[in-house]
Amino acid sequence: MSRGDKSAYTDKQKRKAEHIEESYENRGLSEKEAERRAWATVNKQDGGGKKGGSGRG
Numbered sequence: 001m002s003r004g005d006k007s008a009y010t011d012k013q014k015r016k017a018e019h020i021e022e023s024y025e026n027r028g029l030s031e032k033e034a035e036r037r038a039w040a041t042v043n044k045q046d047g048g049g050k051k052g053g054s055g056r057g
Contacts, residue, residue, distance in 0.1 A: 006039075008048075008049030008050055009042070009049045009050065010049075010050055013042050013046055016045075016046075017035075017038045017041075017042045020037070020038035020042070021034045021035050021037075021038035022034075024037055024038060
């Protein structure tokens with residue numbers, strides 16, 4: 001997966017990131033910085049994109 005490619009994320013994670021990004025923009029951050037922080041937040045909360053395989057929890 002190349003940097004910036006969001007295809008490995010679930011729809012729920014994408015919606016969450018959009019909502020967080022809007023919140024940051026409302027606080028006065030630039031669109032680019034808001035997006036960066038939103039995805040960093042999603043990664044921290046959910047541990048990254050889709051996970052597969054047995055034993056993953």
